[in-house]
Amino acid sequence: MTGRFDLFAATRWVPWLFTGLVLFFLAAPLFVVVPAAFNNSSLLQFPPRAWSLRWFHQYFDNPSWIEATLMSVKVGICVSLLATLLGLASAVGLARYRLFGRNLLRALVMAPLLVPVIVIAVGLYELFLRLGINGSFAAIVIGHTLVTFPYATVVIGAALAEIDPRLENAAVGLGARRPRAFLEVTLPLIRPGLVVAALFGFLISFDEVVLAIFLTSPATMTLPRRLWDGIRFELNPTIAAVSTMLIVLSTVVMLLSEVLRRVLARRSGLPAGQGR
Amino acid sequence: MSAAERSAAETAAIGAAAGAAEALGAGAAGRRGVLAPRGAPIELRGIVKRYGAMTAVDAVSLAIAAGEFVSFLGPSGSGKTTTLLMIAGFVAPNAGAILLGGADITRLPPYRRNIGMVYQSYALFPHMTVARNIAFPLRMRGMRKAEIRRRTERVLGLVRLEGFEDRLPNQLSGGQQQRVALARALVFEPPLLLMDEPLGALDKKLREELQVEIKRIQREIRSTVVYVTHDQEEALSMSDRVVVMNRGRIEQVGSPSELYERPRTRFVADFLGAANFLEAEIIRRDGTALLRTRNGTLLEATLPEGAVFGGSALVAIRPERVRLGAASPLPEGWRAARVVESSYHGNTQRFQVALDSGDRLTAFRPNTGEPPAPPGTAVAVRWEARDAWVIPQREDA
Numbered sequence: 001m002t003g004r005f006d007l008f009a010a011t012r013w014v015p016w017l018f019t020g021l022v023l024f025f026l027a028a029p030l031f032v033v034v035p036a037a038f039n040n041s042s043l044l045q046f047p048p049r050a051w052s053l054r055w056f057h058q059y060f061d062n063p064s065w066i067e068a069t070l071m072s073v074k075v076g077i078c079v080s081l082l083a084t085l086l087g088l089a090s091a092v093g094l095a096r097y098r099l100f101g102r103n104l105l106r107a108l109v110m111a112p113l114l115v116p117v118i119v120i121a122v123g124l125y126e127l128f129l130r131l132g133i134n135g136s137f138a139a140i141v142i143g144h145t146l147v148t149f150p151y152a153t154v155v156i157g158a159a160l161a162e163i164d165p166r167l168e169n170a171a172v173g174l175g176a177r178r179p180r181a182f183l184e185v186t187l188p189l190i191r192p193g194l195v196v197a198a199l200f201g202f203l204i205s206f207d208e209v210v211l212a213i214f215l216t217s218p219a220t221m222t223l224p225r226r227l228w229d230g231i232r233f234e235l236n237p238t239i240a241a242v243s244t245m246l247i248v249l250s251t252v253v254m255l256l257s258e259v260l261r262r263v264l265a266r267r268s269g270l271p272a273g274q275g276r
Numbered sequence: 277m278s279a280a281e282r283s284a285a286e287t288a289a290i291g292a293a294a295g296a297a298e299a300l301g302a303g304a305a306g307r308r309g310v311l312a313p314r315g316a317p318i319e320l321r322g323i324v325k326r327y328g329a330m331t332a333v334d335a336v337s338l339a340i341a342a343g344e345f346v347s348f349l350g351p352s353g354s355g356k357t358t359t360l361l362m363i364a365g366f367v368a369p370n371a372g373a374i375l376l377g378g379a380d381i382t383r384l385p386p387y388r389r390n391i392g393m394v395y396q397s398y399a400l401f402p403h404m405t406v407a408r409n410i411a412f413p414l415r416m417r418g419m420r421k422a423e424i425r426r427r428t429e430r431v432l433g434l435v436r437l438e439g440f441e442d443r444l445p446n447q448l449s450g451g452q453q454q455r456v457a458l459a460r461a462l463v464f465e466p467p468l469l470l471m472d473e474p475l476g477a478l479d480k481k482l483r484e485e486l487q488v489e490i491k492r493i494q495r496e497i498r499s500t501v502v503y504v505t506h507d508q509e510e511a512l513s514m515s516d517r518v519v520v521m522n523r524g525r526i527e528q529v530g531s532p533s534e535l536y537e538r539p540r541t542r543f544v545a546d547f548l549g550a551a552n553f554l555e556a557e558i559i560r561r562d563g564t565a566l567l568r569t570r571n572g573t574l575l576e577a578t579l580p581e582g583a584v585f586g587g588s589a590l591v592a593i594r595p596e597r598v599r600l601g602a603a604s605p606l607p608e609g610w611r612a613a614r615v616v617e618s619s620y621h622g623n624t625q626r627f628q629v630a631l632d633s634g635d636r637l638t639a640f641r642p643n644t645g646e647p648p649a650p651p652g653t654a655v656a657v658r659w660e661a662r663d664a665w666v667i668p669q670r671e672d673a
Contacts, residue, residue: 170399173364173386174460175416184412188403 030247037240044237055241065242068226072206075137075222079144080201086145087152087197092182094153095160113150120146121214128215135217143215144205151204152197159193160186192264199257203250315500316377316467317342318363323372325358332358334524335372340502340517342467345494347503347511350521351547356504359521360470363502365389377467387416392461392499396473398453400445406432406456407441413464431459434493451482458490462497469494471503475510483507487514508548512536520544538580542667545592552593552637558585564661567591571633577664590667597663598639600627603654610656613637615649625649629657 032046040050059065090109124143128134171181209224216225230239318340325333333355340346348356361367365386373382381389400409407428414424432438435455445453475483494501505511511518512532520527528540539545556567565579577591613629627639
């Protein structure tokens with residue numbers, strides 16, 4: 001057998017190379033943006049020639065950046081709560097009731113994921129213009145809720161699918177009315193899913209720029225919108241500094257959601273793999 | 277049902293439970309573990325459940341006395357679990373009525389029926405400790421904390437799980453989980469306890485252990501129990517009466533020995549234990565009957581009272597009632613036969629033997645250490661007329 005060319009062994013590195021290239025491609029912007037944030041020059045320069053934290057100072061000293069950040073936090077919290085509630089309602093409805101036209105309903109709930117955000121943005125702009133709420137706090141919250149609640153539905157739906165629907169029936173048999181059985185049994189069991197849905201709702205809203213461009217006004221300017229304006233009008237490394245902080249925040253929230261999910265799953269007596 | 281009727285029915289159902297609770301306070305307070313000293317009678321009146329064109333339960337009527345242990349036995353799809361779910365209130369019958377303690381509960385929602393239920397999957401709440409699981413039905417009834425603690429302790433004693441209060445269900449073995457499920461179903465002193473294949477998920481040894489345990493608890497609390505199983509041994513050994521179901525109908529109701537010794541249909545004879553069936557013609561009848569099979573075997577058999585037969589009948593003989601002996605010399609009253617097949621089952625040896633007429637019979641012999649009889653061995657075979665039973669109802673009737 002020696003001397004024979006083993007194609008399998010010879011090409012074993014190919015998938016690794018491919019994976020490596022994809023990962024590099026995904027991460028490449030980080031390698032540019034993060035060093036640029038610590039740049040001393042007032043131009044967006046790569047690679048940086050001297051290091052400094054001035055662009056971070058710039059961010060903290062400029063009220064327009066801070067206001068935009070606080071606005072994003074406020075919007076994010078509202079969106080997170082609304083989307084989780086709506087996602088819970090639609091997930092329960094789709095999973096537990098044999099509704100007429102259930103598949104059509106499911107498709108409708110998922111539609112915002114398929115329609116390009118720019119189309120939703122234009123549509124909402126038009127609609128809100130007629131309602132006279134363009135540029136208001138409600139407008140951006142509604143817009144963000146629309147695109148995040150399908151995710152919440154999916155995440156909570158997956159959590160619901162993991163638990164035995166007979167548990168709720170057992171609670172009813174033991175004397176609980178249906179709503180009480182839901183609150184006492186089903187809700188605690190899908191809590192990890194609810195937490196993940198809420199964190200993702202916040203994150204998506206905190207990160208969203210297209211809807212923000214259409215639906216915010218100077219009074220409701222969110223952080224991504226402020227970044228966008230920064231790129232268009234002033235283009236200095238503050239943008240890179242803010243982006244770096246956003247990357248850190250996203251990473252922290254993602255890790256937090258995974259940790260919370262595990263802790264909650266353990267506390268609700270499910271094996272670690274369950275309760276997503 | 278009108279609102280007034282409904283509330284009357286509720287009052288009656290609750291009354292039955294309250295009666296049980298009262299008696300508890302009066303007589304049984306001293307005895308450890310005694311919860312509900314009396315169950316309530318339950319009556320099914322022609323209940324029907326259809327799913328589309330399929331009739332899952334077809335006009336089932338049955339009266340169960342207070343404190344009785346009744347098993348529903350049948351193959352899967354025979355309607356036994358659907359019947360149980362209708363009693364529990366999770367499935368609404370298309371027709372008929374269900375009475376618990378004399379009150380019509382047919383349209384009552386499950387949370388108002390006050391019936392305990394134990395599931396094959398245990399259905400324990402995984403996020404609650406053992407104590408919280410057991411306290412659940414008590415909390416739903418608005419009971420005070422001290423009373424909840426007292427009852428939880430007592431019922432844990434009853435199922436012998438003292439000291440497990442703070443465990444989560446996934447920290448318990450299957451048998452322990454089922455004990456918790458049982459405790460949770462009993463702690464609110466329901467007048468009726470439903471059990472849906474509660475031991476189905478356990479291995480044989482544990483199953484037998486819990487069978488004994490469940491019987492002990494039932495004797496102690498004297499609750500009415502409706503038990504669903506497809507395990508015939510379980511049904512026979514635990515029940516006061518067994519209901520054999522087949523294709524949505526009750527095939528036969530009776531005590532375990534009635535069902536086993538005097539089956540009314542071929543299905544019952546076949547489903548409970550094993551049976552030899554011989555198609556034969558009745559040629560003479562007085563106290564017992566004399567029959568002849570197509571192959572010419574003559575045999576005496578017991579006739580059920582009051583049954584009317586045409587020419588032919590079906591005779592059932594249990595394999596353990598067919599005795600085997602030495603062939604030569606052939607003893608008086610024995611028949612000559614030849615072993616066709618034999619198999620070894622540990623505690624029994626099983627033989628298929630062919631009579632001289634060509635009719636074949638299966639015989640079980642307790643394994644007493646005798647040497648096996650290989651195929652071809654000549655043997656003597658005998659059974660008593662009382663062990664040959666003419667099945668009163670034909671399959672197609």
